[in-house]
Amino acid sequence: MKIARIGLHNYEEPVISGKGGSGTIFFSGCNLKCKFCQNYEISHDGKGIEIDADTLVDVAFYLEDLGAENINLVTPSLYIKNIAAALRTIKVKGLKIPIVYNTSAYESVESLKWLDGLVDVYLPDFKYSDDILAYNLSRAKNYSSVAFNAIKEMKRQQPKDVIKNDMLVKGVLTRHLVLPEESLNTRGVFKKIAEIDKNMLVSVMAQYFPTDAVKGTKYDRRLTENEYDEAIDAFFECGLSNGFSQDLDSGIKDYVPNFNLDEVKAILKTCSKRSGN
Numbered sequence: 001m002k003i004a005r006i007g008l009h010n011y012e013e014p015v016i017s018g019k020g021g022s023g024t025i026f027f028s029g030c031n032l033k034c035k036f037c038q039n040y041e042i043s044h045d046g047k048g049i050e051i052d053a054d055t056l057v058d059v060a061f062y063l064e065d066l067g068a069e070n071i072n073l074v075t076p077s078l079y080i081k082n083i084a085a086a087l088r089t090i091k092v093k094g095l096k097i098p099i100v101y102n103t104s105a106y107e108s109v110e111s112l113k114w115l116d117g118l119v120d121v122y123l124p125d126f127k128y129s130d131d132i133l134a135y136n137l138s139r140a141k142n143y144s145s146v147a148f149n150a151i152k153e154m155k156r157q158q159p160k161d162v163i164k165n166d167m168l169v170k171g172v173l174t175r176h177l178v179l180p181e182e183s184l185n186t187r188g189v190f191k192k193i194a195e196i197d198k199n200m201l202v203s204v205m206a207q208y209f210p211t212d213a214v215k216g217t218k219y220d221r222r223l224t225e226n227e228y229d230e231a232i233d234a235f236f237e238c239g240l241s242n243g244f245s246q247d248l249d250s251g252i253k254d255y256v257p258n259f260n261l262d263e264v265k266a267i268l269k270t271c272s273k274r275s276g277n
């Protein structure tokens with residue numbers, strides 16, 4: 001596995017970040033190639049440091065001791081088998097905080113089954129109902145049905161959302177990033193989410209900002225207030241009612257994590273000293 005950041009993160013939904021911050025581990029590489037990706041240097045360019053499953057176990061306990069509210073595995077899909085192996089050890093060793101699996105939802109049901117009983121909170125991002133758009137912007141084929149089936153499987157594994165002390169400790173929180181000029185896609189995503197479960201906890205995200213890869217296209221701007229309001233209207237019109245909205249000014253680059261590999265190396269050194277390896 002390759003990782004590019006370890007640390008407490010305060011910019012997730014309040015039920016994920018809480019007071020202490022979410023204990024994020026950012027994995028390098030991604031099975032989507034989104035043109036608007038904010039983490040381009042790790043998702044597309046593969047910047048990162050190789051670790052094995054035992055090191056991942058050590059990192060999880062390091063973050064727990066640091067005060068993390070949960071262990072948040074960000075873009076983990078490429079390493080799902082190794083992650084499942086690490087999670088089995090983590091459970092046996094008695095980690096007390098929840099495991100969050102933070103994914104683009106472009107996952108097969110078969111591989112998600114490896115995580116059954118190991119993940120407490122699924123955090124899938126349901127990006128597209130429009131498969132042509134999914135291919136044009138993220139190079140993903142049949143995205144909508146793959147994501148639909150994946151989220152259904154996540155819901156099967158964690159059917160009931162459990163909130164304790166204002167934190168989501170079990171369940172599924174589905175995200176959707178609203179894109180400029182794509183209100184029909186957003187409405188289609190909400191319809192599909194409602195088909196899975198009308199009570200699904202949904203985060204309607206406004207934090208889109210353009211990258212160099214979309215320069216000169218219709219996506220080369222932030223969302224307008226009208227577009228975001230339209231998305232919120234669509235959310236309710238599709239029968240959904242349970243979720244989070246975001247301020248429009250959240251689309252600023254300051255929220256993009258800093259991927260400093262020297263920092264990662266220093267933390268890995270500390271983890272290895274702690275475990276005596």
Ligand code: SF4
Nearest residue numbers: 030032034037043104
């Ligand atoms: S799924 Fe997320 S991490 Fe992967 S390329 Fe798309 S925006 Fe980037």
